[in-house]
Amino acid sequence: MASEVTLVGENDGARALAADIQVEDPQDRENSEIASVSVSGLGSGKGAHSREVRRRLLPPNPEGDDTDESEDALPLPAFYVSETRFSEEERVELYCRQILAGYKVTCKHEQTSYPLKATVSLAKRFSSNISNLPRELVEKVLEELDHCVPLLEIYPVKGQDSAVCTIAQSLEIARFFNDFLWREWDDDDDDTCTEYSALIEERIKLYYEIQDGTIPGPIGRRFQRTLQKYRNKHFELIEYQTKVKDNPSENEAVECWRKYFEVLMLSGLLKLWEDFQLRAHGPLIPRILKCRKGDRDSGSAVTHVVANVMTADMVKTFSSGTLIQQHDNLDAALENCYSGDTVIIFPGEYHAKGLAMLTDDITIKGSTKREDIIISSEPMYDSFVASKAQNLKMMHLTFIQKDTVDGIVVVKSGHLILEDCVLKCEGTGILVLTGATLTMRNCEIVGAQGPGVELYPGSVAELEGNDIHDCCSLKSCDILKHSLGGINLKVLPPPKLKLCSNHIYNNGGCGITIHQPDKRFCSEFEEALGDGAAEDQKEDGLSKEMQNLCLEIKNSKLENNIEGNIRIVN
Numbered sequence: 001m002a003s004e005v006t007l008v009g010e011n012d013g014a015r016a017l018a019a020d021i022q023v024e025d026p027q028d029r030e031n032s033e034i035a036s037v038s039v040s041g042l043g044s045g046k047g048a049h050s051r052e053v054r055r056r057l058l059p060p061n062p063e064g065d066d067t068d069e070s071e072d073a074l075p076l077p078a079f080y081v082s083e084t085r086f087s088e089e090e091r092v093e094l095y096c097r098q099i100l101a102g103y104k105v106t107c108k109h110e111q112t113s114y115p116l117k118a119t120v121s122l123a124k125r126f127s128s129n130i131s132n133l134p135r136e137l138v139e140k141v142l143e144e145l146d147h148c149v150p151l152l153e154i155y156p157v158k159g160q161d162s163a164v165c166t167i168a169q170s171l172e173i174a175r176f177f178n179d180f181l182w183r184e185w186d187d188d189d190d191d192t193c194t195e196y197s198a199l200i201e202e203r204i205k206l207y208y209e210i211q212d213g214t215i216p217g218p219i220g221r222r223f224q225r226t227l228q229k230y231r232n233k234h235f236e237l238i239e240y241q242t243k244v245k246d247n248p249s250e251n252e253a254v255e256c257w258r259k260y261f262e263v264l265m266l267s268g269l270l271k272l273w274e275d276f277q278l279r280a281h282g283p284l285i286p287r288i289l290k291c292r293k294g295d296r297d298s299g300s301a302v303t304h305v306v307a308n309v310m311t312a313d314m315v316k317t318f319s320s321g322t323l324i325q326q327h328d329n330l331d332a333a334l335e336n337c338y339s340g341d342t343v344i345i346f347p348g349e350y351h352a353k354g355l356a357m358l359t360d361d362i363t364i365k366g367s368t369k370r371e372d373i374i375i376s377s378e379p380m381y382d383s384f385v386a387s388k389a390q391n392l393k394m395m396h397l398t399f400i401q402k403d404t405v406d407g408i409v410v411v412k413s414g415h416l417i418l419e420d421c422v423l424k425c426e427g428t429g430i431l432v433l434t435g436a437t438l439t440m441r442n443c444e445i446v447g448a449q450g451p452g453v454e455l456y457p458g459s460v461a462e463l464e465g466n467d468i469h470d471c472c473s474l475k476s477c478d479i480l481k482h483s484l485g486g487i488n489l490k491v492l493p494p495p496k497l498k499l500c501s502n503h504i505y506n507n508g509g510c511g512i513t514i515h516q517p518d519k520r521f522c523s524e525f526e527e528a529l530g531d532g533a534a535e536d537q538k539e540d541g542l543s544k545e546m547q548n549l550c551l552e553i554k555n556s557k558l559e560n561n562i563e564g565n566i567r568i569v570n
Helices: 026-031 088-099 137-146 161-179 193-212 217-243 251-276 328-334 353-357 479-483 517-528 535-547
Strands: 002-010 016-024 033-039 049-058 117-119 148-150 300-308 324-328 342-345 347-349 363-366 373-376 386-387 392-395 398-400 408-413 415-419 422-424 430-431 436-440 442-447 453-455 460-464 467-470 487-492 496-500 503-505 512-515 550-554 557-559 566-569
Touching: 088 161, 088 193, 161 193, 193 251, 217 251, 300 328, 324 328, 328 342, 328 347, 328 353, 353 386, 353 550, 373 442, 408 415, 430 436, 453 460, 467 487, 503 512, 512 557
Parallel strands: 300 324, 300 342, 342 363, 347 373, 363 392, 373 398, 386 408, 392 415, 398 422, 408 430, 415 436, 422 442, 430 453, 436 460, 442 467, 453 487, 460 496, 467 503, 487 512, 496 550, 503 557, 512 566
Antiparallel strands: 002 016, 002 049, 033 049, 033 117, 117 148
């Protein structure tokens, strides 16, 4: 039995990358059938890489008995999966130092979005994962495809010789590069080979940070979904372009441009995310585009009741002059709200994409105890609860975060009041952006992969009687884990935080973490002081800003936080 895999790459005839596997058994030589596998579409930044793969296909039956070609397919043996596992350092060494070795891989697309193709033929021992599949039908399909299939859709099966392990590993290495490291826009970038290797190394790091939990799960899954969406749209664009004739109509041209700009937008978003490394404390892109309604023209306020069925008992505590509007879902109630309205939610489980676009001054509260009113996020949206209202109040509610990218609650501007709420985080906790104010009383925050509450420079927060625990649950030993905590404060300009009777415990980082300005902010601060200021004046100015940090702690209990109770980090 014989098996051969050859991978050859040439650069101006001067360089060759080759991996040869050859196992030969003279007794089985006649029982195998050769399939020539040729791959095109790979190149380098400085010279064309031509790759050719030759492979002798092995029959699933080691004895290689001939079968009647008209016979139906036998059951397909299980796929063979290489048991080799790579660490981050080993993948960097493999892809950046050995495979690329100073070269850039590009894939030129012509009539297809899948550049790696293989020419194949059937083995004599015909097997299939579809029962009773005639061999003649498969031969006919292969002829229509010109016997070409995507290389990365070839999977070795079990029951062959020892060489299959190396074959499977080689295919998995190529498949990992295609699925996780290579991007379609790499062909258009003018990066040098050294820059390209560094970019691949960053993508390997990104992959492992998603796997080990350094990057919060919802953000990692959102990135993967966006990447898949980009590839689907890119494939649709190429398919559409192949169908358009030499002289496209006006509608065809417009549709082609529309698909192109959609692909361009998604690639730009992915590049942005890759640059930011999707950290738990990464920058946010404002998404609230909804305009503030303000008060009703009549000046009256309405109470919106959210329940499937409304009964007289539900409204018996309302005053006789109350204007009531009933809704069977929370989104409908939010869409009909004006400033001054109240939304009362009766027991049940709810979803509401409208919580991510709160702009009017309303009150949203549960009708009973907070455990009975559960609001879960919609996985397809980036935000869960986001507010730009001047005075928004939320009471007696339980929020459960599922697969949203931003914090469970983001106060973008204005003032948000949270009372008697439970916030069960899957990603990051509450974010209070620059200039915004948060008042939180008698609430519980649990499970955030980042900090439970994060205050951006110039924000204000007053926390009273809250439990903040089991946050900063990053799985990685990355330095980020040691710089996050139950509460995070970023200074310059310093935020203001007032704590009273809070319990902050069992957090992965510190109880309270204070982030000193990084070099970029220090430079901006020094420029604000003026070029003529002396060095000691600049240092005194920064020290005064740190002293101006308003941190008032009264009757609060901090305990069992892994990195300590209060810590200042750079």
